[in-house]
Amino acid sequence: METNKYNSHVNTIDECLTNGVNNGLFHINIDDQVLNGRTVQIDGNKLINFTSCSYLGLETDDRLKQGAINAVMKYGTQYSSSRAYSKCPLYEELEALFYDIFGYQTIVGPTTTLTHVAAIPILVGEKDFMINDHQVHASVQIGTQLAVAKGVKLDLLRHNNLNNLEDILKKTHGKHHKVWYMVDGLYSMYGDFAPLKDIQVLLDKYANFNLYIDDAHGMSWTGKNGSGYVLSQMELTDQVVLSTSLAKGFGAGGGLLVLNNKELSRKILTCGTSYTTGGPLQPPVLGACVASAKIHLTPDIYVYQNRVAELIERFIQKCDESCLPLMSHAASPIMYIGLGLPRVAYNMVKRLMKEGYFTNVGIFPGVPVRCAGVRITINRNQTIQDIDDLVACMTKHFPLVLAEENQTVADLERNFKTPLTTVAQRYPVQKKDETTSKFFIKQVRTIKEIDKNVWDDLLGNRGTFDWEGCRFLEETFCDNPEPENNWKFHYLIISDSLTGKPILATFFTELLCKDDMIAPAHVSQQIEEVRKKDKYYLTSKVVMLGSLLTEGNHLFIDRNNGQWQTALLELIRIMNDVKQECDATMLQLRDFDSNDIEMRDFLIKEGFIKVKMPDTHVLKNTKWQDENEYMKQLSKGNRWHFRRKILDNKPLFRVNVIDSENVLNENQTKNWHELYSNVKQKGLNINTYNLPLKLFNNMQLHPNWETVELRLKSGDKFHNEESLVAVGFCYKSSKNNYSMMAVGINYDYVYTHGCYRQALYQSVVRFGNLKCDNLYFGMDASIEKQRFGVEIIPKSVYIQANDNFNMELIGTIYNKN
Numbered sequence: 142m143e144t145n146k147y148n149s150h151v152n153t154i155d156e157c158l159t160n161g162v163n164n165g166l167f168h169i170n171i172d173d174q175v176l177n178g179r180t181v182q183i184d185g186n187k188l189i190n191f192t193s194c195s196y197l198g199l200e201t202d203d204r205l206k207q208g209a210i211n212a213v214m215k216y217g218t219q220y221s222s223s224r225a226y227s228k229c230p231l232y233e234e235l236e237a238l239f240y241d242i243f244g245y246q247t248i249v250g251p252t253t254t255l256t257h258v259a260a261i262p263i264l265v266g267e268k269d270f271m272i273n274d275h276q277v278h279a280s281v282q283i284g285t286q287l288a289v290a291k292g293v294k295l296d297l298l299r300h301n302n303l304n305n306l307e308d309i310l311k312k313t314h315g316k317h318h319k320v321w322y323m324v325d326g327l328y329s330m331y332g333d334f335a336p337l338k339d340i341q342v343l344l345d346k347y348a349n350f351n352l353y354i355d356d357a358h359g360m361s362w363t364g365k366n367g368s369g370y371v372l373s374q375m376e377l378t379d380q381v382v383l384s385t386s387l388a389k390g391f392g393a394g395g396g397l398l399v400l401n402n403k404e405l406s407r408k409i410l411t412c413g414t415s416y417t418t419g420g421p422l423q424p425p426v427l428g429a430c431v432a433s434a435k436i437h438l439t440p441d442i443y444v445y446q447n448r449v450a451e452l453i454e455r456f457i458q459k460c461d462e463s464c465l466p467l468m469s470h471a472a473s474p475i476m477y478i479g480l481g482l483p484r485v486a487y488n489m490v491k492r493l494m495k496e497g498y499f500t501n502v503g504i505f506p507g508v509p510v511r512c513a514g515v516r517i518t519i520n521r522n523q524t525i526q527d528i529d530d531l532v533a534c535m536t537k538h539f540p541l542v543l544a545e546e547n548q549t550v551a552d553l554e555r556n557f558k559t560p561l562t563t564v565a566q567r568y569p570v571q572k573k574d575e576t577t578s579k580f581f582i583k584q585v586r587t588i589k590e591i592d593k594n595v596w597d598d599l600l601g602n603r604g605t606f607d608w609e610g611c612r613f614l615e616e617t618f619c620d621n622p623e624p625e626n627n628w629k630f631h632y633l634i635i636s637d638s639l640t641g642k643p644i645l646a647t648f649f650t651e652l653l654c655k656d657d658m659i660a661p662a663h664v665s666q667q668i669e670e671v672r673k674k675d676k677y678y679l680t681s682k683v684v685m686l687g688s689l690l691t692e693g694n695h696l697f698i699d700r701n702n703g704q705w706q707t708a709l710l711e712l713i714r715i716m717n718d719v720k721q722e723c724d725a726t727m728l729q730l731r732d733f734d735s736n737d738i739e740m741r742d743f744l745i746k747e748g749f750i751k752v753k754m755p756d757t758h759v760l761k762n763t764k765w766q767d768e769n770e771y772m773k774q775l776s777k778g779n780r781w782h783f784r785r786k787i788l789d790n791k792p793l794f795r796v797n798v799i800d801s802e803n804v805l806n807e808n809q810t811k812n813w814h815e816l817y818s819n820v821k822q823k824g825l826n827i828n829t830y831n832l833p834l835k836l837f838n839n840m841q842l843h844p845n846w847e848t849v850e851l852r853l854k855s856g857d858k859f860h861n862e863e864s865l866v867a868v869g870f871c872y873k874s875s876k877n878n879y880s881m882m883a884v885g886i887n888y889d890y891v892y893t894h895g896c897y898r899q900a901l902y903q904s905v906v907r908f909g910n911l912k913c914d915n916l917y918f919g920m921d922a923s924i925e926k927q928r929f930g931v932e933i934i935p936k937s938v939y940i941q942a943n944d945n946f947n948m949e950l951i952g953t954i955y956n957k958n
Contacts, residue, residue, distance in 0.1 A: 150952055153750050157483075157505050160745045164487050166502045177201060178522040181499055188499040189527050191517045196362040196474045197445045198522040199392025204436060205429040212428025220424055224410070225417040231427035238434035239397065242366040245377050246406040248398040249430070250415055251422050253357050253386040256396035257284035259413025264353065264382060264405070267292050270317040272309060273953060274324045274335075275300045275946055281323050281355050281384075282953070297950045298322075303339050310347050319351050326356035326371040330507050330516060331468045332475030337374040344380050352381045361390030362449045362474055367437040370473075377401045391437075393429040395422045445521055449474060452519045452528055459532035464567035465539060466553055474519040477503060478535065479512060481556040484746035485546045486513035492538045498531050509944045511556040511748040543570040547710075555721070558943075576711055579704055581641070583634045584715060588612050588648075591632055599634070599646040602876035604693035604917050609845050610872060611648060614688060617839045618652075625653040625680075625830040628688060631719060635708045645708040646697040647686060649716055651723045654683045655828050656947045657955075659754050659938065662825040664955045669825070679947055682725040684716050687732060689829050690836075690882065692757055692920055695732055706743060713747060728941040732757070735935035749939035755826055758918035758931040765909065779928045787902050790895045795854050795863060796903050800847040810837045813848065813868050816885025823888070826921050832883070840870060847871055849903050851896055866890040867900040871907065879908040880917040898925060905929055 161167040172182040178201040181190045199205055212231060220229040232249060239247040250256035261284030265271060271285050271293055289295050294317075298306055306322065313320055324335045335354065344350055359370030367390070371383055383399040400406045410416055422430070436442060453472050460467045460476075468477040480486040483504050490502045493515070501516040508514070517531070543549060549572055550565040576582060585591060588611040601607035606614075611630070618628040629651040636643045656679040657665045671678045687695035698705055716728050730749065733740055741751055765771040772783055799805065814834045821831055840846040851867040868885040881904045890896040901918075908916040918926050920936070927933060942948065 153752050154506055156741065156751045157745055160483070160742060161487075161502060161504060163742070164491075166487060166490055178520070179524075179527075183494070183499065186494075186497070188494060188497050189523070189531070191498060191500045191519075191523070191531060193520050193522075194358065194389040194518055195392055196390040196449055196518070196520050197367075197392060197442075198520050199361075199390075199433055199436070199445075201522070202392065202432075202436070205392055205432045208428040208430075208432030209425040210428070212424040212431075216424035218423065218425065220421060222421065223417060223419065224421050228421060229424055229427060231424065231431055232421075235427060235431050235434060238431065238438065239399075242434060242437050243368050243372065243377075243399050245383075246400045246403050248400075248406060248410050248413075248416070249387075249422060250396040250398065251419060252394075253355070253384060253388070253396035254280035254283060255415035255419060256384050256398050257281050257355070258287060259415035259419075260382065260384065260398050260409050261285060261353065262287045262291065262414075263409050263412055265293055265321055266318055268318040269293055269321060270313050270319070271295045271321045271323060272298050272306065274298055274322070275949065276325070276328050276330070277323045278325055278329060278355050278357065281325075281353070285323060295954055297946070297953050299946060300328075301333075301336055303336060303343065307343060310343065310350055314347075314349075317349070319349050320347070321351045321353055323353050324355070326354055326359040326369065327471075327473050327475065329358050329475065330503055331477045332473040333469040333471050334370065334473065337371065341375050344378070350380065353384070354381065355384050357384070357386035357389055358473070358475060360385045360387070361392070361437065361442075362446055367391075367442045367446070387430055387433075391430070392433050394426040395430060448521050449519060452521070452523055452525070455525055455528045456517075456519060456532065459529060463532055463536040464563045465532070465535055466550070466557075466561055466564050468514065468557065468559075476517040476519065478515040478517070479553055479557050480514045480542070481511055481548060481553050482546070482746070482748045483510075483513045485542060485548055486515060487746065488542045488546055489515055489535070489538060492542065493531075493534060496534045496538075498534060505750055505945065510750055510941055511943075513748070540568045540570050543568065544573075547572050576707075579638055580644070580708065580711065581636045581638050582711065583632075583636070585632050586630060587615060588630070588632055591634070595634070595643075596632075596646070597875045599643055599697045600695075601874055602878055602914075603695070604691055604878070605872040605874065605880045605882055606648065606687065606691045606693075606695065607875045609843075609875060610691075613839065613843050613845070614690060617833075617836050618688075618690075621833055621835060623830070623833065626833045626835075628652045629723070630688075631715075633712060633715060635711060637702060637704065642699070642702075643697065644699050644702045644705055645712060647695050647712065648688075649684055649686045649695075649719075650688045651682065651684055651719065651725060652689060653677070653680055653830070654685065654689070654727075654729070655680055655830065657951050658828050659752060659826075660828065660951055660955075662828075664951060665825040665828040667955045668951070669828075679951065681727055681947065682723065683727040683729050684720045684723070684725050685729040685731060686716075690832070693732055693917060694734075696730075709743070710747070726943045730939040732936050733939060735937040741937075744939045747941075749941045751937050751939055754936040754938050755920040756923050757920050757934045757936050758923065758926045759934060760905065760908070760916040760918060760929060760931045762909065762912070762914055762916070771905070771909065775928075775930050779930065782928050786895055786898055790899055791902075793853060793894050794851045794866075794896070794899055794903075796906075797850040797852065798847055798907060799841065799850060801842055801844045803841070805841055807838075810834065810841060812865055813837050813870075813885055816865070816868055816887060817870075817883055818885075819888055820884055820886050824921065837870075845873055845875075847873070847907075849900065849907055851900055851903065853890070853894070866894065867896040869900045869904045871904055873911060873913065877913050878915045878917060879904070879911060879913040881919055883919075901925060901929060 178198045180187050236247050257280050265288040356369040356371040361367040363370050364373040385397050387393050387395040466479045468479045486502045493500050503516045504513045549570050550561050554561050593608040596608045621627050632648045634643050635645040657668050814837050849869040852863040852865050855863050866887040869881050870883045872880045
């Protein structure tokens with residue numbers, strides 16, 4: 142099961158970006174036969190290009206083109222040798238020019254990413270400590286993960302939070318040789334700058350504090366000789382290492398490392414993997430780089446910079462005049478208009494394309510899931526009129542998009558956590574409340590206010606959350622000493638106002654949840670070590686569809702009703718209102734069929750990300766009468782397993798079924814809880830807080846719950862007493878279904894006696910004896926459960942978080958297996 146989780150992050154990103162591809166916003170083919178730097182042609186339509194990161198527009202400069210041509214004529218299309226052996230003559234000329242531009246040692250690399258890959262593992266020693274800014278570019282993070290692989294510790298810092306940074310510097314003082322902070326000079330989504338002046342104060346204050354800074358987007362359009370934003374704000378010292386890109390404002394290709402330490406420069410060039418084992422920058426690109434570097438050393442560079450600065454100033458001015466939600470007013474060539482939900486951003490970008498403007502959509506993982514927007518880049522090939530017309534177009538469409546998507550500026554304020562007072566005054570778009578005429582909504586806080594028959598007809602056949610099951614949960618998860626065991630319940634039924642028939646029904650809970658609940662077990666194992674000292678580390682309050690003690694399809698929805706999507710939007714709105722009221726940080730829509738494409742596309746546009754959960758398992762009763770009939774339904778391999786691993790061990794156990802009619806002493810339920818805790822400590826594939834003893838006491842008193850005990854028979858050659866070795870906690874619903882909610886195991890008898898397999902089988906026996914329709918076998922342990930002939934159902938959870946910091950912290954810090 143855990144194997145599926147290794148690619149979970151990749152699959153989540155794939156789902157989000159593929160949704161953008163399907164909406165025609167990614168993987169776009171350009172039709173142009175010749176590019177001019179200002180426009181592109183897409184599907185036969187000529188668009189003004191506001192997506193290029195070639196901020197000075199040098200890629201179409203004849204001098205760069207001729208430089209590439211001359212290099213090809215002199216050196217061919219490639220020089221195929223690692224720099225460790227030999228290099229094209231243009232390297233020496235280019236690095237000499239870069240020394241004149243920067244005034245420091247430089248190393249040219251094939252790409253910016255490969256520059257990080259070469260430099261960071263050499264710069265950062267095993268006794269050092271690294272801190273990634275939350276928004277540092279993914280290419281830098283590749284380099285830091287290489288350092289992590291050799292044992293360097295890594296932490297993640299909320300974006301530009303220098304107070305927390307100094308706290309870390311104080312806490313790590315004397316524990317590490319150096320502390321490295323990894324940042325971008327200019328961040329690539331919102332277009333905001335690193336607070337370099339304040340960082341310089343910390344560099345001066347802490348001698349072991351070091352800065353690795355990627356100025357890829359700051360290169361060329363600013364700074365002396367086009368040396369970039371960083372060097373316009375600070376000097377390069379032995380504490381600071383600069384990397385930058387030659388493939389953006391510089392107009393060519395490749396990456397560059399800039400250092401103040403000649404010996405360190407030599408060491409990186411000698412030992413950096415990208416230089417010793419990777420291919421070099423090829424002659425055509427080197428030729429273009431030389432030509433661009435020469436331009437950077439002429440007065441032309443300042444003419445070009447001034448032109449870009451004029452366009453930047455104009456864009457900000459026009460956005461302010463139009464009161465558009467510009468997320469950063471930094472004087473950079475990257476602009477971001479915040480729109481919130483992905484579908485809102487999709488709508489705006491598509492409208493702009495129809496009007497003749499090519500812009501980028503910003504979505505997860507580039508930004509938090511509810512912070513989608515339009516990303517616009519400024520370059521010298523654009524005109525003042527282009528800027529004015531684009532802003533005028535956005536001004537026209539912004540209120541139309543909000544109205545069409547039923548969003549308001551207040552929604553943007555919540556999503557981006559920033560006041561937008563002037564935007565709200567200029568665009569007083571109000572939401573259309575169609576729910577009053579379309580729906581009758583019943584929203585209550587206790588199942589006792591819902592008719593039992595109505596609830597059970599809608600949701601009673603899906604597991605442990607029929608009417609009685611919900612009442613049991615309410616009575617159990619209240620008034621407990623531990624905050625994680627006090628849940629607040631919400632029940633919702635949305636009915637068609639014309640027919641009175643329910644369209645949607647569900648329940649959801651407010652509760653504390655571990656952020657690594659469905660992370661790989663090796664990740665949770667590392668985090669649990671921290672929780673031994675800090676119980677609530679990486680724990681968040683969430684609003685969750687269903688609860689932590691229920692599994693299955695928690696959502697009844699009638700897709701034959703044409704208003705089902707509107708009803709689902711109303712559910713999301715209500716859950717978000719509850720999230721805001723209780724100060725939760727996340728919505729979780731749990732246990733959806735992973736193969737439900739229609740639901741996936743709908744929820745991703747609403748700002749949810751899809752994350753794989755452990756599979757769930759269902760056994761359907763085909764009316765077998767005894768073990769032989771049951772065994773005949775199994776595959777050949779599973780029949781062998783059943784005989785050898787189940788039936789052969791069956792005589793070792795005495796099985797007791799304990800229900801509410803049995804009288805138990807307190808020690809017996811404590812024993813159950815201890816066996817459950819054994820499983821809980823080992824089973825980290827679904828990592829939750831321990832269930833309280835109160836739950837097991839209440840189970841024994843409730844008529845729908847029963848406990849299947851397995852005891853070793855006395856007379857076993859190893860035992861004189863009937864030891865309790867396994868328990869299964871099971872629920873029979875009002876609609877004749879049976880659920881195995883949890884198990885407890887004495888692990889001393891798992892391999893010798895097969896007590897876990899036997900516990901699973903005895904729940905199958907009980908299910909058959911009760912003539913139930915379905916056995917809900919729970920999540921995880923697919924290898925064992927599939928041998929009983931179950932149907933394996935892939936499940937996913939859809940998550941919408943206030944931000945993705947904790948998820949990225951888990952992925953960054955605790956991904957070492």
